[in-house]
Amino acid sequence: RKEVEQDPGPFNVPEGATVAFNCTYSNSASQSFFWYRQDCRKEPKLLMSVYSSGNEDGRFTAQLNRASQYISLLIRDSKLSDSATYLCVVFAGNNRKLIWGLGTSLAVNP
């Protein structure tokens, strides 16, 4: 089993749609969780950290389920500019490294 798993997609959705991505992780000692966004041929940029109680930033909501070892990202009212690859990233304190998922590709269509 991969340490961090994501559905690679692609997800093709119309503008205004709501879309959700899930990510599972295998190391129960994982302590910090992040969603990064990467546009084609650009560097990854932090979208949001994921907190135990769940957190929201505008149209984006992140949730963490420690019992089932997954995190999710919900995007409401999708915009064309949301088209990108969304990378799930997990920090496991025992090896002090970030573990990256393969990413989920999102295309928002007019």
Next chain:
Amino acid sequence: DTEVTQTPKHLVMGMTNKKSLKCEQHMGHRAMYWYKQKAKKPPELMFVYSYEKLSINESVPSRFSPECPNSSLLNLHLHALQPEDSALYLCASSFRIALNEKLFFGSGTQLSVL
């Protein structure tokens, strides 16, 4: 608008060349990273410097040689690379290596080895 600056943006080199990639940040971050990224793959960690000391080396071949001259600068020296080393090389920094530290990436150097 990134606060981590990488040069050059593009580099083409032959297998016998020696070149260097440079990275600079002035955010006072004490952890700096080199990542390698192939198309449609996530970034792959190569090296981590913490307080200017090499903290993590992910078994990277010796043809890649990192250097951290001071807390703001990170170099990656390249020598006798192979065509399969062609990739996007990303520098990143964070305040330190710790639980909730966020990485700030530079825009990368697209490297082609002929």
